[in-house]
Amino acid sequence: MSxxxxxxxxxxxxxxxxxxxxxxxxIQFLLHNNVRDLVxxxxxxxxxxxxxxxxxxxxxxxxxxxxxxxxxxGFPTPAMRDRFVTSLAVRASILxxxxxxxxxxxxxxxxxxxxxxxxxxGQRAGIVVDYVEALIPDGEGxxxxxxxxxxxxxxxxxxxxPLLLKSNNIxxxxxxxxxxxxxxxxxxxxxxxxxxxxxxxxxRLDFVRKVGDQLGxxxxxxxxxxxxxxxxxxxIQLEAILRQAARSExxxxxxxxxxxxxxxxxAECFGLVxxxxxxxxLEAVGGLETVKGDLQRIAGAIRDGVxxxxxxxxxxxxxxxxxxxxxxxxxxxxxxLTCLALKNFRDKxxxxxxxxxxxxxxxxxxxxxxxxxxxxxxxxLSGEDGDSxxxxxxxxxxxxxxxxxxxxxxxxxxxxxxxxxxLDIDLKRPGRFDRKIPFFYPQSxxxxxxxxxxxxxxxxxxxxxFSWDDACRRTEGYxxxxxxxxxxxxxxxxxxxxxAITEADVFEAIADFVPNRNRAMIEFMExxxxxxxxxxxxxxxxxxxxxxxxxxxxLAELREQLGV
Numbered sequence: 001m002s003x004x005x006x007x008x009x010x011x012x013x014x015x016x017x018x019x020x021x022x023x024x025x026x027i028q029f030l031l032h033n034n035v036r037d038l039v040x041x042x043x044x045x046x047x048x049x050x051x052x053x054x055x056x057x058x059x060x061x062x063x064x065x066x067x068x069x070x071x072x073x074g075f076p077t078p079a080m081r082d083r084f085v086t087s088l089a090v091r092a093s094i095l096x097x098x099x100x101x102x103x104x105x106x107x108x109x110x111x112x113x114x115x116x117x118x119x120x121x122g123q124r125a126g127i128v129v130d131y132v133e134a135l136i137p138d139g140e141g142x143x144x145x146x147x148x149x150x151x152x153x154x155x156x157x158x159x160x161x162p163l164l165l166k167s168n169n170i171x172x173x174x175x176x177x178x179x180x181x182x183x184x185x186x187x188x189x190x191x192x193x194x195x196x197x198x199x200x201x202x203x204r205l206d207f208v209r210k211v212g213d214q215l216g217x218x219x220x221x222x223x224x225x226x227x228x229x230x231x232x233x234x235x236i237q238l239e240a241i242l243r244q245a246a247r248s249e250x251x252x253x254x255x256x257x258x259x260x261x262x263x264x265x266x267a268e269c270f271g272l273v274x275x276x277x278x279x280x281x282l283e284a285v286g287g288l289e290t291v292k293g294d295l296q297r298i299a300g301a302i303r304d305g306v307x308x309x310x311x312x313x314x315x316x317x318x319x320x321x322x323x324x325x326x327x328x329x330x331x332x333x334x335x336x337l338t339c340l341a342l343k344n345f346r347d348k349x350x351x352x353x354x355x356x357x358x359x360x361x362x363x364x365x366x367x368x369x370x371x372x373x374x375x376x377x378x379x380x381l382s383g384e385d386g387d388s389x390x391x392x393x394x395x396x397x398x399x400x401x402x403x404x405x406x407x408x409x410x411x412x413x414x415x416x417x418x419x420x421x422x423l424d425i426d427l428k429r430p431g432r433f434d435r436k437i438p439f440f441y442p443q444s445x446x447x448x449x450x451x452x453x454x455x456x457x458x459x460x461x462x463x464x465x466f467s468w469d470d471a472c473r474r475t476e477g478y479x480x481x482x483x484x485x486x487x488x489x490x491x492x493x494x495x496x497x498x499x500a501i502t503e504a505d506v507f508e509a510i511a512d513f514v515p516n517r518n519r520a521m522i523e524f525m526e527x528x529x530x531x532x533x534x535x536x537x538x539x540x541x542x543x544x545x546x547x548x549x550x551x552x553x554x555l556a557e558l559r560e561q562l563g564v
Contacts, residue, residue: 017194026192028159028171032178033362034196037234057126068130072105087120111154124168132173133180159190179354198366201227207235217242218251229257232367237264276339278329286454287447299335307409311434316416317532318439319525321481324416337371377415378422402432418525420532438529441479443540448472451480455487462500471506482515524558
């Protein structure tokens with residue numbers, strides 16, 4: 001194999017492709033992820049197809065051919081098309097066959113024609129097969145149609161043919177989502193996977209400077225700030241924002257860029273994630289001082305870049321209504337991380353779930369500094385019988401991603417659950433979730449007073465000055481969520497009386513309000529939080545010295561009582 005693929009300030013992924021090809025490791029490569037974007041080359045930004053021809057294949061190959069189901073076989077130049085057709089005619093003559101009358105579009109005829117061309121001795125060709133996920137979709141062999149199986153066998157043969165492996169040919173398969181490509185190709189040792197990543201900050205900065213100046217875009221932000229705040233976007237998406245700003249003659253400012261980025265990223269993930277921008281920090285959370293102190297130290301380590309002090313993941317455990325979600329959002333704001341709330345990405349069609357997950361993880365990697373928030377993680381990541389192994393594959397992918405230590409301090413998983421016992425124990429281990437923080441109902445008068453005060457401030461309620469001692473005593477056993485509901489009920493009563501909230505209004509609300517009566521379930525969830533807790537100092541005093549035997553015995557009693 002000749003060393004004839006040249007380099008000219010190639011992106012890292014292209015350098016990797018070049019090196020693997022020249023080493024003789026493979027002649028077939030699968031390019032995936034950000035393959036529908038622009039690529040920097042010689043000071044310009046060009047489509048991937050143009051880049052592959054001009055930077056990698058054109059300078060060294062006699063013929064470059066592109067194929068996809070829609071356009072059929074195409075060539076960058078008429079001369080390359082002529083050479084392709086002539087080579088096939090010569091081969092047909094030698095075999096005593098009729099020369100091809102046309103270049104077919106349908107794959108059952110086009111792929112054998114391309115294979116026949118590659119079989120001609122002395123060829124130096126580059127073949128690019130685009131939208132390969134439509135050609136060989138993922139699925140079990142018995143579930144594939146006869147044409148799909150034929151296409152799959154053809155591509156597998158190209159990757160393994162000894163004569164082709166010794167030739168100066170190269171085959172590039174292109175698919176945006178590798179999870180949608182048949183696993184026989186993805187897992188083949190003869191096919192090299194090359195990930196084309198989303199653009200990094202340096203590439204976005206170069207793009208903003210060039211395209212922003214070309215379009216005459218006014219910017220209230222610096223180009224560096226635009227590049228930083230546009231993390232996770234493709235260049236074509238960033239270009240659309242700049243073009244819209246130029247047409248509307250509106251300057252690019254932080255509010256406009258943030259709104260567009262949120263809209264694009266959520267649409268890019270098909271509504272599977274929500275980009276959160278919390279309005280409150282940890283100072284707005286009432287009570288839970290020990291937990292807040294712990295999270296403030298972690299947030300400080302993230303801001304200072306001291307990654308060794310940042311856990312790989314944080315697990316909030318405890319009964320419903322204890323403020324886990326509110327605390328998570330506050331922590332996200334104080335840490336400065338982009339906060340992505342992961343919704344249920346499961347899909348009724350086998351294969352879509354894995355594709356959805358890959359889409360999310362690719363964007364997460366591109367965002368750089370991000371927190372992935374999952375509420376009710378026991379539901380989002382629990383396995384289901386009869387899903388053809390989808391759950392096990394999804395779990396394996398998530399666990400591998402969580403365990404990647406290069407993500408420490410950059411990608412933080414924060415999950416919440418009131419039933420951690422439903423989750424795979426391997427998912428919860430240190431190295432994936434180093435910090436498991438328990439949440440309980442407020443334990444003291446001081447904690448309940450802090451929650452009352454925080455709720456008055458949160459909802460900007462008018463309130464008379466009075467002692468809250470009696471109200472705090474009367475609400476023993478209430479959750480933070482129940483205290484919030486109580487405060488809002490007191491405000492409703494006060495509004496009906498035409499004045500600010502008084503102590504009498506609060507007492508009337510307490511008399512009327514019915515808190516959660518399922519005390520056994522609450523105790524069960526609290527004891528699960530004790531069981532999962534990673535640090536004794538985070539436990540209330542009454543639980544710190546609880547022995548494992550007593551804890552296990554009481555949990556067993558409650559399981560039997562509740563039938564769980």
